[in-house]
Amino acid sequence: xxxxxxxxxxxxxxxxxxxxxxxxxxxxxxxxxxxxxxxxxxxxxxxxxxxxxxxxxxxxxxxxxxxxxxxxxxxxxxxxxxxxxxxxxxxxxxxxxxxxxxxxxxxxxxxxxxxxxxxxxxxxxxxxxxxxxxxxxxxxxxxxxxxxxxxxxxxxxxxxxxxxxxxxxxxxxxxxxxxxxxxxxxxxxxxxxxxxxxxxxxxxxxxxxxxxxxxxxxxxxxxxxxxxxxxxxxxxxxxxxxxxxxxxxxxxxxxxxxxxxxxxxxxxxxxxxxxxxxxxxxxxxxxxxxxxxxxxxxxxxxxxxxxxxxxxxxxxxxxxxxxxxxxxxxxxxxxxxxxxxxxxxxxxxxxxxxxxxxxxxxxxxxxxxxxxxxxxxxxxxxxxxxxxxxxxxxxxxxxxxxxxxxxxxxxxxxxxxxxxxxxxxxxxxxxxxxxxxxxxxxxxxxxxxxxxxxxxxxxxxxxxxxxxxxxxxxxx
Amino acid sequence: xxxxxxxxxxxxxxxxxxxxxxxxxxxxxxxxxxxxxxxxxxxxxxxxxxxxxxxxxxxxxxxxxxxxxxxxxxxxxxxxxxxxxxxxxxxxxxxxxxxxxxxxxxxxxxxxxxxxxxxxxxxxxxxxxxxxxxxxxxxxxxxxxxxxxxxxxxxxxxxxxxxxxxxxxxxxxxxxxxxxxxxxxxxxxxxxxxxxxxxxxxxxxxxxxxxxxxxxxxxxxxxxxxxxxxxxxxxxxxxxxxxxxxxxxxxxxxxxxxxxxxxxxxxxxxxxxxxxxxxxxxxxxxxxxxxxxxxxxxxxxxxxxxxxxxxxxxxxxxxxxxxxxxxxxxxxxxxxxxxxxxxxxxxxxxxxxxxxxxxxxxxxxxxxxxxxxxxxxxxxxxxxx
Numbered sequence: 116x117x118x119x120x121x122x123x124x125x126x127x128x129x130x131x132x133x134x135x136x137x138x139x140x141x142x143x144x145x146x147x148x149x150x151x152x153x154x155x156x157x158x159x160x161x162x163x164x165x166x167x168x169x170x171x172x173x174x175x176x177x178x179x180x181x182x183x184x185x186x187x188x189x190x191x192x193x194x195x196x197x198x199x200x201x202x203x204x205x206x207x208x209x210x211x212x213x214x215x216x217x218x219x220x221x222x223x224x225x226x227x228x229x230x231x232x233x234x235x236x237x238x239x240x241x242x243x244x245x246x247x248x249x250x251x252x253x254x255x256x257x258x259x260x261x262x263x264x265x266x267x268x269x270x271x272x273x274x275x276x277x278x279x280x281x282x283x284x285x286x287x288x289x290x291x292x293x294x295x296x297x298x299x300x301x302x303x304x305x306x307x308x309x310x311x312x313x314x315x316x317x318x319x320x321x322x323x324x325x326x327x328x329x330x331x332x333x334x335x336x337x338x339x340x341x342x343x344x345x346x347x348x349x350x351x352x353x354x355x356x357x358x359x360x361x362x363x364x365x366x367x368x369x370x371x372x373x374x375x376x377x378x379x380x381x382x383x384x385x386x387x388x389x390x391x392x393x394x395x396x397x398x399x400x401x402x403x404x405x406x407x408x409x410x411x412x413x414x415x416x417x418x419x420x421x422x423x424x425x426x427x428x429x430x431x432x433x434x435x436x437x438x439x440x441x442x443x444x445x446x447x448x449x450x451x452x453x454x455x456x457x458x459x460x461x462x463x464x465x466x467x468x469x470x471x472x473x474x475x476x477x478x479x480x481x482x483x484x485x486x487x488x489x490x491x492x493x494x495x496x497x498x499x500x501x502x503x504x505x506x507x508x509x510x511x512x513x514x515x516x517x518x519x520x521x522x523x524x525x526x527x528x529x530x531x532x533x534x535x536x537x538x539x540x541x542x543x544x545x546x547x548x549x550x551x552x553x554x555x556x557x558x559x560x561x562x563x564x565x566x567x568x569x570x571x572x573x574x575x576x577x578x579x580x581x582x583x584x585x586x587x588x589x590x591x
Numbered sequence: 592x593x594x595x596x597x598x599x600x601x602x603x604x605x606x607x608x609x610x611x612x613x614x615x616x617x618x619x620x621x622x623x624x625x626x627x628x629x630x631x632x633x634x635x636x637x638x639x640x641x642x643x644x645x646x647x648x649x650x651x652x653x654x655x656x657x658x659x660x661x662x663x664x665x666x667x668x669x670x671x672x673x674x675x676x677x678x679x680x681x682x683x684x685x686x687x688x689x690x691x692x693x694x695x696x697x698x699x700x701x702x703x704x705x706x707x708x709x710x711x712x713x714x715x716x717x718x719x720x721x722x723x724x725x726x727x728x729x730x731x732x733x734x735x736x737x738x739x740x741x742x743x744x745x746x747x748x749x750x751x752x753x754x755x756x757x758x759x760x761x762x763x764x765x766x767x768x769x770x771x772x773x774x775x776x777x778x779x780x781x782x783x784x785x786x787x788x789x790x791x792x793x794x795x796x797x798x799x800x801x802x803x804x805x806x807x808x809x810x811x812x813x814x815x816x817x818x819x820x821x822x823x824x825x826x827x828x829x830x831x832x833x834x835x836x837x838x839x840x841x842x843x844x845x846x847x848x849x850x851x852x853x854x855x856x857x858x859x860x861x862x863x864x865x866x867x868x869x870x871x872x873x874x875x876x877x878x879x880x881x882x883x884x885x886x887x888x889x890x891x892x893x894x895x896x897x898x899x900x901x902x903x904x905x906x907x908x909x910x911x912x913x914x915x916x917x918x919x920x921x922x923x924x925x926x927x928x929x930x931x932x933x934x935x936x937x938x939x940x941x942x943x944x945x946x947x948x949x950x951x952x953x954x955x956x957x958x959x960x961x962x963x964x965x966x967x968x969x970x971x972x973x974x975x976x
Contacts, residue, residue, distance in 0.1 A: 515759035519628025522635050522740035562877055566900035573886035580879045
């Protein structure tokens with residue numbers, strides 16, 4: 116007989132996600148007197164921004180790591196229990212959190228939940244994007260920050276947004292030869308204009324700028340990578356200008372050769388799966404990352420009582436707003452759990468959000484252009500190997516929306532469940548089927564938020580639905 | 592819109608698509624509407640089993656006709672919807688249920704079908720992975736599976752090729768009448784004129800007809816399913832629980848099968864697991880007791896699958912009638928027809944519904960006996976105005 120162990124935990128506040136928003140939410144809730152459990156997917160807390168490598172780095176990266184380490188230490192010292200390596204795969208609005216750590220099931224029954232599940236890269240498909248050596252800037256950053264591994268020696272970085280600058284600086288510091296930084300925005304003027312209004316952010320901006328100054332001649336604005344070239348690995352890229360009407364101008368395109376990594380991403384997508392499963396109201400704005408959780412601007416309260424949201428899942432804004440929002444949501448969640456708390460002060464959050472929104476306006480990916488990049492044989496869904504021509508045929512026959520396309524082509528039916536391919540299919544449909552990408556919809560998240568073995572699932576749900584009882588469940 | 596069509600079919604699931612095809616092939620001008628993407632509600636969530644076994648004693652002739660029609664469609668559309676004659680096993684885990692299975696086998700064999708009782712060795716030869724503690728099983732080799740999505744797509748495409756028009760994301764808001772005649776359907780984009788309206792709207796059917804004073808005894812019932820990540824070929828056919836003497840299935844209802852893409856699809860609703868009433872407009876998550884029942888049943892029957900990753904779950908509302916049979920035929924004002932009440936088994940019956948409605952509208956002989964589905968059986972609730 117095999118067994119799966121199952122543990123049930125009760126607490127005042129359960130925080131899901133150990134990045135800036137989750138850490139500050141946990142700390143604030145704990146300081147307000149709540150018992151707090153923080154569940155984080157990774158080996159060490161910190162999220163993408165405060166990522167904690169096994170061996171602390173020196174130089175420019177040390178500052179950010181140290182800031183994160185300090186926050187984590189505060190959180191631990193306050194009495195928050197951080198559970199790392201925990202995959203949350205289900206959420207019900209009792210509230211009830213279903214999770215596992217390896218093959219052990221974990222059930223959390225809190226009074227309130229703070230969702231701080233963050234975001235992930237938002238790639239868009241183009242010819243050659245599935246070649247080895249093509250990855251997202253976020254994945255490359257993770258390699259560098261966590262393992263000190265370079266994604267390649269001669270690298271092209273492409274996409275949209277200030278995150279590219281950050282990654283460019285980190286790649287350069289890691290010893291990569293950054294051959295090109297390809298930004299879809301027409302010029303750096305919009306960034307300069309946004310910065311001009313927020314002197315508080317000049318020091319941080321100056322630090323990043325300084326680090327990329329030597330790369331400035333390699334920056335290309337108003338351009339886009341239209342193709343990755345290579346046989347078994349990426350060796351080249353085609354970089355074309357974007358016309359005023361959003362069309363790609365093939366004339367004068369640069370054909371770059373001799374590279375071994377191509378990093379392309381167009382912002383981030385909020386990880387709204389658990390919020391969706393809990394029934395939290397979502398809204399859609401591509402500039403905010405796509406579907407995001409509607410939350411009170413101060414308390415982070417979602418449409419579901421007792422469920423609070425903070426950070427990137429409420430719309431992509433970066434680490435500073437996430438830290439401020441986490442604190443507010445943590446206090447509000449502790450209040451919901453019955454602790455006497457002061458009203459959260461939304462001042463810091465508002466300041467941080469104002470700057471984030473200015474940046475968001477300065478860097479808007481050219482969605483129409485992205486939708487035109489795939490050729491007929493370009494894979495839109497990598498899991499199920501669905502090509503653009505198949506998606507187009509389904510749209511032509513009346514598939515109508517993301518769900519229709521999924522049913523008729525299997526696009527989005529694989530392990531990623533549309534998280535990776537959803538954006539690309541949507542912008543492609545916006546061109547191919549003249550569908551409004553915002554109403555085209557997406558593959559709605561359902562149990563499980565992440566794949567979970569059937570026996571672990573049974574143990575977790577069995578534990579959740581049973582009255583207080585045994586901790587070990589025989590399953591076979 | 593202000594467009595004119597002779598017949599509007601409301602609801603583009605498998606039933607609506609089949610009906611639109613049957614009507615278009617008879618030369619009618621047909622417009623098929625759906626509130627969302629075609630087949631995105633009950634049909635898209637279906638496990639699409641085409642089986643006569645342990646299904647419905649009253650409807651056996653119609654079911655046999657339907658299975659033949661599906662096989663013809665497979666030939667005609669050259670495998671477009673992945674028709675697989677994989678057979679169906681109904682496992683028996685209570686001795687008392689053997690006689691019930693024998694009863695079904697006898698009446699199916701009398702109708703010319705080839706159902707039989709299997710001992711454990713025979714079960715293992717057909718489904719080697721089914722190693723759980725069962726006593727025996729009944730077996731129906733001719734039962735088949737189709738890809739539910741591609742079935743809707745194929746029939747819809749054929750209907751359009753035959754001249755029908757499809758409008759997606761066009762919810763029918765109202766059926767319009769003048770005197771005792773249907774005159775059209777109103778959608779958010781305007782009115783579509785019609786002298787005949789066919790409502791194949793599954794769980795939305797009763798709500799659409801209620802404002803006309805037509806009360807159909809169709810209620811939504813939560814249907815749920817779980818799917819694993821793709822596996823190598825493991826389960827050959829449909830595996831279900833045999834019916835029991837107590838009525839229904841002893842200890843519940845189970846269906847387990849493997850999709851052609853490799854995912855294991857499974858669901859178990861144990862007795863007492865009846866879900867709370869809901870609305871098809873707001874689809875909730877799967878119920879936790881359902882998850883436990885389904886996962887433990889899968890692990891009990893197929894111990895080798897217990898470490899396989901679950902990938903997805905889904906919920907839809909199917910349309911349930913008091914006697915588990917469709918309501919098919921004219922209701923209310925002249926020109927209004929209904930084909931709804933799938934009871935979770937609409938796929939197999941789709942050609943039957945299409946045949947009954949199309950022949951009634953065309954005034955031709957019907958190839959199947961429509962009487963089990965007569966709306967009038969629920970009179971006087973279906974008030975003829």
